[in-house]
Amino acid sequence: MAVPHVSHELGTGWSFRRIDDGTDNEWMPVKKVPTNVHLDLMDNGKHVSPSASVHSSPSPEHKSSIELTLGISPTDRIPDPFLGFNEVAVEWVNEASWSYKTTLPPVDKPPAGSVTVLAFDGLDTFATVKLNGAVILTSDNMFVPHRVDVTDALDYGSGAANVLEIDFACAYAEARKIKDAHPEHKWVGFNGDMARLAARKAQYHWGWDWGPVLCPCGPWRPVRLEQYSTCVADLRVDYELDASLETVRGTISATLEGASPDSVVAFTTSSLGGQDADAADAAVVFEASAAVDPADGTAKVEFRVDRPRLWYPHGYGAQALYAVRAAVATAAGAEVHAAERRVGFRKGELVQDKDEIGKSFYFRINGVDVFCGGSDWIPADSFTPRISEERYRKWLEMMVDGYQVMIRIWGGGIWEADAFYDICDELGVMVWQDFMFGCGNYPAFPAMRESIRREGTAQLRRLRHHPSIVIYAGNNEDYQVQEQSGLTYDYEDKDPENWLKTDFPARYIYEKILPEIVAAESPHVPYHPGSPWGDGLITSNPTVGDMHQWNADSKWGRGVAVWHGTQEKYQIFDTLGGRFNSEFGMEAFPHIDTIRYYCTDEAQLYPQSHMLDFHNKADGHERRIATYLVENFRTVTDLEGFIHLTQLMQSEALSFGYRGWRRQWGQTPRRCGGALVWQLNDCWPCASWATADYFQRRKPGWYAMRRALAPVAVGVRRAHADWSVAHARAPATSDWALWIASAGPAAVRARVEVRFVAVATGAEVAAAAVRDDVAVAPNATTEVLAGRVDNAALGPVVLAARVWVAGRVVARDVDWPQPLKYLDFADRGVGVAREGDEIVVRADRPTKGLVFEERAGVRLEDSALDVVPGDELRVGVRGLAPGDEMLGWRYLGQE
Incomplete structure (x- = not known):
């Protein structure tokens, strides 16, 4: 007898305890599953004062003394690892083993032909699952979901007490x-x-x-108890758009478990419209039914939709989506289970054409070339079960608000939650999806290869319907590890069995296993062996593939880069890029409120303090930050002034990078297809390369990116003169150029102006350069003006550019003499006032980097402003009520 599918999510009623210390430890309550052990320890019992001091990271022989210093023992509940030095205090948790248990809800025995299944969407990581004391599953991959038939292992009835227990062995010990x-x-x-x-x-x-050593375990994804006679185990949609984009044809396939010979699957495809479509437009556009093939348990139908609504990245069109549903029913018509996927029809291409430079690397969606300005993404928390859908949405809305169209899910993190990709679909954010390998020479022995195949297959089946996913990449920087470690890589050897015999067997994973999985499970999405990677050439080659700017090749040599490598001046960022810059960046401190959150000792609130350094994990960050600050700014010693300088430093660096690389996008051939900043977010409160900190407080660099990626953006800059090489001698003259970058689909007419304003006085010291009725080319760069500044005659001047379209200023840019430390910013005559929903900013003399306070619940249209006399800036502000205190603000050189 067929019965409907019933699912019980096992989210409550759990308890946990430590199991490796030879002690019969008490079971402690768990608030909810999904979870991990650190969260549950924080939820239970006493907390140790976070103000205790540790003066070194613990080696094994010193752990006991540090635990004594902190008042921590391995049986204590833990303090918040994000505060103070508490990361050290909780390291013992990483080295322990833990068990979770619950009693299953009573269920009736299913009728003959039906099953009871335990489903585990994710167990982190080395897990042994027992039901009533008997082992039913072992798992060693946190990214592989499991389904276990427990029909004959359960006791049924209202009085049954079926105990489910999951033992998690210490990942450190098992990996070792x-x-x-x-x-x-x-x-x-x-x-x-x-x-x-x-x-x-x-x-x-x-x-x-950028992140702490916190190695959790636990049921990090949902656990369910299901009963059914038949279920739709997988729903797949394969399609192609014709050349005109007017018709989509494809196949919808449903794979069933437990289907009877008379089962029938009804397929329905309904238009959900898009963000600019009326909800009333949603309608069924295709429906059909099919019998189940008993040979493989699959039912499939061919479908066609004429004049489909297409899915586009935001800013390029609507995000039209369709619901595809497969419902299995008995011959009598009784529905017993259904599955649904939300899909978007689009033609996505990775364009890699040979050209005069080498080979292009950019994305084309529905025939439209897209410059992929955006960010790299790491997990938004060290403890991922507490990342809510709301937090995901706020991060991704921040992308859209900043005109960012691509996010790259970095390979050292996690396959993200369904909500993440759903929101990207809705908002029109393109996803670059790494496979989960990062910065290492991974082994490829048989058991590992099999685990990777299961992982990749399961994850692509979960994700392949998302229109936002436009590329899969095999790994993050593993080919760089191969290069830097001297591992064997003969690109001309095409025999995969040979690769396994080398000291770089991971090639077998990236160039055989993963492309085979993509071809089988998600063939409509291009695959790229790694990031960075380009046709087997050295990963720093700027002529092909993508590159991580930390390891750039340039006309000056290898390893010439900003921050890492030779620590070049960020003013030449644009000369250090490649065909697609999938990582680059500059560090900055978070906002003062974030620092006050994690700095639990008031005496530590100063630049370079032990506690602040502890919350910056970048190797050599002290030297690197100091180098860039000393090169560019007059240094300060007060903490808030220091924060402002590091944030302004990041803002300036990102501005030089994004402006220049977007300019190269519009050239022929397209020299640069995109730039993804490392990184959008943090996993804990710290100093890092993030453009918004753990609490989603935007740094000035985020605003600099927004200006550079706007639909119409102007860039003006004078030729770089390396002041350190010239022994601080200013050039007598400087050539300059102005260009407009446009992402629009049609040409527009614009008025363009460049003014020459003295830094010291605010006076215009030369006639403005003006062009009226400029034809701004669509989706391209338009070179507009060029000239030369007579530095000897004029002294330090800023080049202040504005662009008008339809009588409104749509873009601004200001180019400053470099370095900024040589300029006098005293007596700027700055005025800041609030007028309704706007903040009005004026200045008597050129003012650099006016940054507003980031206050919870308040959203600014712009910040990190360069203010020039005669150009009043009006900044939109939301969330600031009439009686609220005005936002604080600070600019460079402010006393």
């Missing part, structure tokens, strides 16, 4: 065992304990150069 068992492998990489390479677990859990 695997590593030790394979001495033939070269365990090399960047960041963290190299034993991490042996575990299919989020790699950032082992610590990274």
